[in-house]
Amino acid sequence: MMIPFGKVTALLLGISLLLAPAVCAAPSAPEYSGAYAGKIVWEGTVVMAGDVLILKGGQLIIRPGTEVRVVPAEGTQIDPEYLSSQTELLIRGQLDVQGTAESPVRFVMVERSGLEAISWAGITLDRAAGSSISHAFISRADIAIRCVASSPLLEGNQLTACRYGIVAQEQSHPKILGNLIADGEGGIFCWRGSKPYLKDNRIIGNAEEGIFVDATSRPWLDHNLISKNAIGLALYPTDLPYDPTVVQGNTEDLRQLGRQGQNGVQP
Template sequence: MWSPRGIKYVAGFVLLLMMVPGAFLVSSALNRQDEHATAADDAPAVGCTRLVERLVSALGAFTRQFDGLSGMDARQVPPMPSMRQLRTEAGSFAEALDQGDCRASQARRAVVAWRDDAEASGPLAEAVRTALAANVLDVVSGTTRPVLHRLAKGQDLAAALSRLPSGATLVLPPGTFALDRPVAVVQDLTVRGAGPGRTTITSTAPGAAVLLASQVSLRIAGVGLRHRGGGTASVIVLRAGRATLDRVRITGATREGSAGAGSRAMLTGGSGIVLAGGQRIALSRSTLSDNAVGGLLVATGVPTVRAATFHDNTACGVCFLGRSAGRLTRNVMTRNGSGLLLGDRSAPVLADNRILRNKQAGLVIEGTAHPVLRRNVITDNGNIGVAVYSSGSPVIVANTITGHRQAGVLLDVTRRATPRVEDNVLRDNGSAGLVFMGSSRGAASGNTCSGARFGLVLDGSAAPVLRRNDCALQDQRVQRPPS
């Protein structure tokens, strides 16, 4: 159902662009000019002016739907414009200008004036306004190739990003570039730098430096992004669409107050990258460090993370919440609060990663999370290598888990949980290699334990299925007296 505010603008020209053919709309606009035309010599000019005014008025009406919206909070955001459809409709508008013997320059001047003079409240309204203008101007100007723009010395980065048409590439030279306000992206964009150590974007923007707010694609390569200052802010937030990040360095996200591990409050800020509403992120050969919550926080979608490093993030290198999934391979998580936190119903696959020297634990799994851990090296992470709580049901297979003060793998889960611990090497883990506590069930098979005080410990009322483990068994369960 449309809100009353949405209904008000459904009749707006640009919103209708998303639903009906542009030729029909433009021809109707031209036909209606006959009602106002006179025999005066300047009638064609009057008709052209009215056509352009109708376009600009409709652009403004559509944009006003987004006034006051940041995109960072949970408030409902109206449907975003489809830039592909907009460009098709803008082509029809350009044809109508030609047929009416109107000058495209008149339309361009009017759109630029509207873009520069219209008041926009909030980053989403600003983004929609400048993106609509950029794409209409691009088509009316007759551009046939994707725009390649090289940022000039002294040019405002936020303005340059927002005024690029869909499909454009912004090239950043070596140097440091400042953002003092969030940049909301609602069109396909590529940003290329000279390398994360040579091209740096520093942001003091509240909420986030970059917000992907529409079903579009954002690509960033060879750039460092760093938040500077206080408040609560992440660096990149994906509320929609897809992002591809290669050779980026993301650091400095801040948070006022605290958010408990696995809490929904973690989504409100403080992470390097937040995937919350977005569909997918592909992250490779990158570093995410020194963020107040997590390097990467995933609440939706399917991230693919390869050959990245997560270090010195306060809560976690990577946090999974919600029903997120994805795949992490050949990454390094080190010196974080925990290497990974996996909660809710998340189900990522973690393979061939190195998870070492994190402060609390290598991995913490809770909620009903059911990740798959294969062939990871998990070593020297505080008290526990892999800690499983609540109703977590991981599959932990063929990992090397060494050097923890208390236990290599500790499971304290409910009866309904179904964890599997198979074929792992558990070595030099303080008190025990593998511990089942509480009412844990599940299964353990083919594991090898050495160098700990105890090999495999059963405590509380735990009753897992045990097969072919090379681990000395320590049964500490309370024995009920015979009835």
């Protein structure tokens, strides 16, 4: 059957008019999921629809003011592709989060019913050289920023209601400057030969330790406000210098750990 040209034109025009408002009114945010090589730039609003891996040699730049909408993984995810069963941003290349005080980068959860308080894995820097995270707002992550053999600059971030704020392990030596780490389980953990430099951070209101340091790590603690945590400083090293005047108002300001045993109990 032949359809007259004029009718086809009218039909197409009608379809176009129907679709046009939706297309113009709500341009969809770009979605990211999977492994990426090369250079990627996120700006405006982007959606982390699943795990994102930046491969070795790759680079992810997140511009000021970007909103990263994190889609939580299904609770039944049982074969995680990378390190976590929750949605994760895993960096084996380079990460440059370029937030500013005026235009921070925000990681926000895409809500759904039944979502747990800790609802994504956070950012892991796994042997990721030359990275920096500045003025990012991260919340509800298992570990907001985990450094594994990585020494990024972490500056001016707000890490709130995460299970752990920052973990430095496996000889990580990040510069941790002027961050707020609040209302999580623990603040900063230094494990396995890590030597972060901590200056002007506020570590407040965590349910367990503000800063935990194992026997092999040696952070440089420089005027950090540590308050309203269950234990302000939990330290294996016995000679770690810190300014006691800014470690106040915790249920217990200092717990010295080590051979004297759990809470002073001798074996």
